[in-house]
Amino acid sequence: MARAIAHDEQGRLLPQAGHGDSDIHDHGHDDHGGEHPTSTGLNNVKVLMWTFIASECLLFGSLISTYLAVEGRTIPNTPGPELFDIPYTSVSAFVLLFSSLSMVLALAGLQAGDQRQLRIWLFVTAALGLVFLGGQYYEFSTFYFEEFWLDKNFLGSSFFLLTGFHGAHVTVGVIWLLALWLYSLRYGIAPEKSLLVEISGLYWHFVDVVWIVIFAVVYLIPYSRIEGGGH
Amino acid sequence: MSRDYPGADAEARHGSTAHDAHAHPTPATYIKIAVILLIITIAEVVVLYIPSETEGFGLTWFQPVLIPAFLILAAIKFVIVVGYYMHLKFDDSFFLRVFGFALLIALTIATAVIALFHGISL
Amino acid sequence: MATTTQAPPRVLRRPVEAPSGLWSWLTTVDHKRIGVLYGVSSFLFFLAGGIDALLIRLQLGKPMNELFSPDHYNGFVTMHATTMIFMALMPMSVAFFNYIVPLQIGARDVAFPRLNAFSFWVFLLGGLIMSSSYLVDAIPNQGWYGYAPLTIREYSPGLNVDFWIVGLQILGVATIAGAINFFVTIINMRAPGMSLMRMPLFCWMTLITTVLILLAFPVFTIALTELLFDRHFGTTFFDSTRGADPLLWQHLFWIFGHPEVYILIMPAFGIISEIIPVFSRKPLFGYAAMVLASMAIAFLGFGVWAHHMFTTGAGPVAYTFFALSTMLIAVPTGVKIFNWLGTLYGGSINLRPPMLFAVGFIGTFVIGGLSGVMHGTVPVDWQQSDSYWIVAHIHYVLFGGTMFALFAGIHYWWPKFTGTMLNDKLGQATFWTMLVAFHVTFFPMHFLGTAGMPRRMSIYPTGTGWDFWNLVATVGAFALAASVWLFVMNAFISLRRGEPAGNDPWDGATLEWAIASPPPVYNFARIPTVSSRDPLWVEKRSEETAVELGFAPRRAVAVVADPVEARVHMPNPSFWPLVAAVGLSMIFAGFLMPWYLGAFPLITLLGIPVLMVGITSWSFEPAG
Structure with missing residues (x-):
């Protein structure tokens, strides 16, 4: 963090006040010019997003720790990891991975000045997010009818809180992306405002990355430990 | 790109054209990465089913390395997505330090808590 | 997130004198006013926590004292600690962050002025919701550390623990939002020449505090959420009779x-x-x-x-x-x-x-x-x-x-x-x-x-x-x-x-003493350039020397009193941070109200649209 930069060149002495929350539209990507100089040269909103993501690491870290701390202590005769449908979940996992791809393609499209690419891929990303949520709804309801629910045992509590928290993050992301998509349909997003898409992308990829961890730690590892291996 | 925009110093320090558009991965690279991620995900599922399916073939040694295998594969996917899709590999190292520090603290604490609960205390 | 406005002109004709009246305080995004709001409200909470302390000491003044019931005593102990830690000491520190940090680093405001206002309103509402437990005689009484399994519904059936969870969740949101804001402010809003290793120590400590908050508070958020789920949705995180481990809490x-x-x-x-x-x-x-x-x-x-x-x-x-x-x-x-x-x-x-x-x-x-x-x-x-x-x-x-x-x-x-x-x-x-x-x-x-x-x-x-x-x-x-x-x-x-x-009663070393007391809305008419750790001392001493030697003094940080210069563009006041804060508080407060049909926390469901309206309007209004 020791980025000791003394900006004392001309024109730097009277920066605009405020650097207000929404002047995301003034800043643009730091590739595209800095109307508002910052001490590090990094955009405020981008620093905010990365700081938020850093903080979220601890949020999901605590949830995953909760799950793993008591993993393997299921009460006898209550449902557990044997209910996991790994092929089904791995499809879900890939839906989310692919939505990350469409997200970067949306950003690349915008940066190349291609509004059509931007709109298509924004929509595809949001749609894949919805597919993931639908899959999660189906999975949850299946578990519910198989007597695996958050009030059944500790495993259920920590599983549903963790995956539910992740699902809530996906939901927020889908709303955000749909808003961006509608905005791009109505007004278009100028390439120099690509930060709008980049920031939502950072959030979206982070949610995807969390699922990578959940898929391995919550699904695969406990499933591999149950009696008889992968059956 | 004029020299007086605020990222100029940072860019100069990097001594590279990291901020130039052509340094970013192209859509083709993104698609290749997605294919790699797909392969790893398939590998995870296949690895899960190997031990029991192949017990007769003397592959039972695989069971103990299963958990490390999952963790390593997940870590690879994690690094790829964060590095390429989130541009951390190409972006200012400040973001890497912010994210990396939080991740370090989170991993350390999680490991300690799990170790304490599972009685792995030597 | 998106907005329809064009980039505002560099210099606005709008006057920058501080407006007054209740509305101006409800909509303020000025870091100094928010600092005052934080300071006054946290001091009032400090007095409330102090009264709790006096009641505790009254009860313990002599043996076998039956002044208060053990239940109320437990409430005073819990609320004394909770109030002092989360509603008095932390926000009072945040009051100093707000007022002093932008002045010391030579900025006109924080990085996200409206997020700053949001943090304050969320903090105030959280504190008020927590304190309202006194009105309905459901003071949290399980201790400020809330050890499980005492806190689960079976052993604490009343609303007491719910007030504690809900209050702390809301306060936690305020704290995290504030911490992100000050982290970005200190990283990115320093005046030219103010390298990190030239920052006043107070700004350094603020930066480190924000890092601690960002890494520690999410863990508490999760712990409280797990407790909330245990109490309202039948999960078994802390119920040792159903396979849980109370040590997890x-x-x-x-x-x-x-x-x-x-x-x-x-x-x-x-x-x-x-x-x-x-x-x-x-x-x-x-x-x-x-x-x-x-x-x-x-x-x-x-x-x-x-x-x-x-x-x-x-x-x-x-x-x-x-x-x-x-x-x-x-x-x-x-x-x-x-x-x-x-x-x-x-x-x-x-x-x-x-x-x-x-x-x-x-x-x-x-x-x-x-x-x-x-x-x-x-x-x-x-x-x-x-x-x-x-x-x-x-x-x-x-x-x-x-x-x-x-x-x-x-x-x-x-x-x-x-x-x-x-x-x-x-x-x-x-x-x-x-x-x-x-x-x-x-x-x-x-x-x-x-x-x-x-x-x-x-x-x-x-x-x-x-x-x-x-x-x-x-x-x-x-x-x-x-x-x-x-x-x-x-x-x-x-x-x-x-x-x-006057500007500088103590012969201070840092930038806040270079400007008027109280500072004008825009803080610095001209953003100073900093060339040392004690910029004001250097300037004052060089000025004295210069006058002695007959030179024109070198003015690195001096305020330019030019009214044209002072026509600085400042962010617009906004009402939406308050609306968003009310929506957020409703979402949590729903867990304190009777549930609709026994199945839905009604106020929570009503809070969601309020929050959405707040955030959407916030995103689309011109920031200034």
Whole structure:
């Protein structure tokens, strides 16, 4: 963090006040010019997003720790990891991975000045997010009818809180992306405002990355430990 | 790109054209990465089913390395997505330090808590 | 997130004089006003927590006292701690972050002014919701640490614990939002030339505090969410009868809880590091060592949590690790103490009230720090755990430490906040009363703890030998209240007819003293360029030298009083942060109301659209 930069060149002495929350539209990507100089040269909103993501690491870290701390202590005769449908979940996992791809393609499209690419891929990303949520709804309801629910045992509590928290993050992301998509349909997003898409992308990829961890730690590892291996 | 925009110093320090558009991965690279991620995900599922399916073939040694295998594969996917899709590999190292520090603290604490609960205390 | 406006013109014709009236306060995004709002509300919460403390001391003043029922006593104990930590000390530090940090780094506002307003309103609503538990006689009464399984519905059926969870969740959102904002502000909003290693120590401590908040609070959020789910959705996180492990709560709570004590003390370190150099008329000794020591404290602070759990049987390896890391933390803390002493040494010391509080801080904090190292030793901890010794320790570091520093900060920056001086004599009286009363109240608690008095007990039998020191502590507590009253009087007198302070009453070294008191809305008409750690001292000294030698003085930070220059574009006021804060608070408060059809927390569902409207309008309105 020791980025000791003394900006004392001309024109730097009277920066605009405020650097207000929404002047995301003034800043643009730091590739595209800095109307508002910052001490590090990094955009405020981008620093905010990365700081938020850093903080979220601890949020999901605590949830995953909760799950793993008591993993393997299921009460006898209550449902557990044997209910996991790994092929089904791995499809879900890939839906989310692919939505990350469409997200970067949306950003690349915008940066190349291609509004059509931007709109298509924004929509595809949001749609894949919805597919993931639908899959999660189906999975949850299946578990519910198989007597695996958050009030059944500790495993259920920590599983549903963790995956539910992740699902809530996906939901927020889908709303955000749909808003961006509608905005791009109505007004278009100028390439120099690509930060709008980049920031939502950072959030979206982070949610995807969390699922990578959940898929391995919550699904695969406990499933591999149950009696008889992968059956 | 004029020299007086605020990222100029940072860019100069990097001594590279990291901020130039052509340094970013192209859509083709993104698609290749997605294919790699797909392969790893398939590998995870296949690895899960190997031990029991192949017990007769003397592959039972695989069971103990299963958990490390999952963790390593997940870590690879994690690094790829964060590095390429989130541009951390190409972006200012400040973001890497912010994210990396939080991740370090989170991993350390999680490991300690799990170790304490599972009685792995030597 | 998106907005339809074009980039605003560089200079706006809109006048920048501070508007007045209630509406202007509800919609303000000015960091100084938000700082004042934080300061006033946290001081009121401080008084409320103080009243809790007096009620506790009244109850314990004599043995077999039946003044309050044990239930109410437990409520006072819980609310005293919760109020002081989350609603008084932390937000009072945040008040200083708000008012002082942008001034010290030479900025016109924080990075996200409306997010800043949002943080404040969320904090205020959270504090009010928590305090409203008094009105419905459901005061949280399970202890501020909320140990499971006492907190699950089976053992705490009332709304008491729900008020605690809901209040803390809301306060947590405010804290995290504020921390992100100040992190970005300090990283990105520094004036030209203000490199990180030229920042005033207070800004450094703020930066480190925000990092601690961002890494520690999410853990608490999760712990509280798990508890909320246990109480409302039948999960079994902390229900040991259904396979859970109650120690899980203790781990999550103290993973948050120990960094939390550094969150409380770091701003205090920063304030002290500002005051001691100014009143010793000498730059801070060992600046770099101070910064590195603080980083070390913050980092090690994440590796000591289990020393709160030495009596839970973690095993010798865990004991050794956590005892060593706890003792290790004393080393960087010692570095800081010696640096302050090094600054004082050979200085031309001026014992005005801010300095008195600062020096008092060093003394009492050292006592508290040392008693902390003592119960970092496992066998000693087994003896002292849950005794009044711990109560003595926590008050030596949080009152003798943080609160003394906050009073030092209030006395130091009051002229900047208000433009008027506090009365020196009254300030001296406040300090000496507080210092003596503090030690009279809390030192005997060491004796009580050693004599075996457990903490949190509402009633104790006669013949234990605890009577005398308890009475002494009670008398001391009321003397402490008197010292706070002296300060309040001083504040009112200063506001009514205090001497005008001028820009720079203390011959300060940092940028906030270069501008008017109170500062104009835009802070700096011209953003200063900084070339040293004590920019104002350098400028003033070079000015004196220049005048002596007949040169034109070099003005690196001087304010340009040109009215054209002062026509600075400032962010628009906004109502939407308040709306979003109300929506967010409703979402959590729904868990305190009767549920619609017994299945939906109705207020929660109503809160979601309010929050959405708030955020959407916030995103689309012109920021300014």
